[in-house]
Structures are given as C-alpha cells and as structure tokens.
Amino acid sequence: MIKKLAFKKVLFLCLFSLLFACRPTDVIEVGYELEVFVTDAADMGVEGASVTLYATAEDFRTDANPVRKEVTNRRGYVIFKGLDLKIFQYYVSVERGGENNWEDKTQIIFARLEQQSHTLKVKIKSSIANTIAGRYEKRWRQVNKLINNTPDNSCFSRQVHAFRRDWFVKIFAGSGCPNAGLEVSGDVWAVTSDNRGIIRGTPGGASERRLTILELTDRRLVYSETLSSNFSIIETFEAVD
Numbered sequence: 325m326i327k328k329l330a331f332k333k334v335l336f337l338c339l340f341s342l343l344f345a346c347r348p349t350d351v352i353e354v355g356y357e358l359e360v361f362v363t364d365a366a367d368m369g370v371e372g373a374s375v376t377l378y379a380t381a382e383d384f385r386t387d388a389n390p391v392r393k394e395v396t397n398r399r400g401y402v403i404f405k406g407l408d409l410k411i412f413q414y415y416v417s418v419e420r421g422g423e424n425n426w427e428d429k430t431q432i433i434f435a436r437l438e439q440q441s442h443t444l445k446v447k448i449k450s451s452i453a454n455t456i457a458g459r460y461e462k463r464w465r466q467v468n469k470l471i472n473n474t475p476d477n478s479c480f481s482r483q484v485h486a487f488r489r490d491w492f493v494k495i496f497a498g499s500g501c502p503n504a505g506l507e508v509s510g511d512v513w514a515v516t517s518d519n520r521g522i523i524r525g526t527p528g529g530a531s532e533r534r535l536t537i538l539e540l541t542d543r544r545l546v547y548s549e550t551l552s553s554n555f556s557i558i559e560t561f562e563a564v565d
Contacts, residue, residue, distance in 0.1 A: 356407035356434055357441045362400045362418050365449050369400020373420040373448065377404065384415035384429065385460040416446060417459070422542065423448040426459050426489070452515045452522065453489070455540055461488045464545055464561035466498070471557055484564060487513060493524070521547065 362373045377391040378384040391414065394402040407414075416430040425448050432444050456462060469481035482498030494510045497503040511531065514523045525531030538558070539546040545561040 355405070355409050355440070358404045358407060358414070358432065359441075359443045360396070360402050360404070360416065360418070361443065361445045362396050362402075362420075363445065363447050364423070365447070367447070369396070369398075370420060370423075370448060371396055371398045371400060373400070373402075373418050375402050375446075376417045377407075377414040378417065379411055379414060381415055381429070381431075384417060387417075387459060416444065418446045418448050420448065422450045422455065424454055424459075425449075427451060427453055452519060452537070452540065455542060456522070456545065457487045457489050459489075461486055463487075463496075463564035465564050466559060467562050468560040469557065470559075472555060481559075483508070485561065 358377075360375050362370045362375065364370050373396045374393065375396060376393045378389065379391055380389075383389045391411070392404050392407070394404060396402045411434075413431060413433040416425070416432060418425045418430070425446050427449075428447075430444070430446050432442060434442060456464075463484055463486045465484050466482055469476040479498060479501035482501060484496040484498060486494040486496065488494070491512055491514060492510060493513050494507050497506055497508045499505075511525050514527060515521075516523060516534065521534060521536045524533040524535060533549055535547040535549050537545070537547050543563045545563075547559055549557045549559075551557070
C-alpha cells in the first residue's frame, strides 16, 4: 500500500513538472528596437501613417522586399521590436494619403552595437515633387495638347513622360506612333521657387520652359505655357498605372 502511494506521488510530481514544462512562455524578441515618431508640417503627431523599413536604398526606391511594416498610433508613434542584429541600417518610408517623406529618403544607421534602442523622428508633407515623381519615378501619359485652343493630334502630343526624383524626365513614344514604347528624348525638370509650377529644360538655358500648373492630383496633371500674348499651350497628362 505504501509503495503504491509512493508511486502515485512520484507519478503526480512527474506529471506536474511536465505540465509546467509545456506551458507556453512569452516570446523574447532579441534585436534592435526602433521607435519612429511621425509628424506633419506643424510638428504634430500623425495617426494612421504607414511606416515601412527597407534594408537597401534600391528596395526603398522600388518598394521591394520590405523588412517590416507598421502603422502609427494616435500619438504618431510606432515601435519595431526584434530587428535583425545583422542589419545595421534601414531606409524608412512613411506615407499617409498624399503626404510622405520620399523627398528626404530617411535613413537610420545603428552605429553603436551596444545601443539596441533607437528613436527616429520623421516629418511627412505633400509637395509638387511628391505628386509628380512619386517615390522615385512616375509616368504620365499625354492625353491632350492645345495650341492656342486648337488640338494638336501629332505623335509629339501622345508621348509618355517619366518624371524622376533625380530631376530627369525620360520621354517615350506613345502608342500608335513610330518607336512606340521606346525612349525618344529627355530633359531635366525642377519645381519653381513660388511652388506653383515646374521648369522643363535647363533653367536659364535656351530649352527652358516655365509651366504653370493648372491642376495636379495623383492621377491628373495639367499645365500651361504662355510664350506671348497671342501664343499659349495647355498640356494634359494622366498617370500611367
């Protein structure tokens, strides 16, 4: 009888130990911790902003291979935990609606291995460059061109213009035209100092064109050029998916 009780006691202790050994434990995230604080132009925290980390500038540019993605809380903060200790830098993309930080290409470098907690402040904004060039390059198809209110239906008015963040514009022949889809020319561009238009061609050079923006959304771009009191051009573009 005593032996049976002793056996049951040992069995109970074994089962009890096994039960606790199998209990799920909290996952300890080992790695860098990055806190990102997102603000608007008024330096106020932005809720609901999408924050994405990339390991390389190329991944940031092409929106490829995101490492992690989170959304800011109501105070504008988001925390990434357990970031790979083998990756010492990240490129950070932040966007909400038409506002983002793409013009700045924010980069965080974990320079000190012993410092595993880092804080980064990122300001987002809307701008002409953000809308026209996107993250790195955005293509616009010319759908209409008026010269003194008369439609120009030539192939020169059906081209695709690729505006880039490096301030170059690549121009491709339009559908139904010779060399369709191929790059046929290019120029440079800039935003005017009054932030109301863009400059095509080298500023101050013979090719310079000063264009007033009449309409600009994520999907539509309309600008005008007045060369004299009796000669004007209005060009309309639609974003290419």
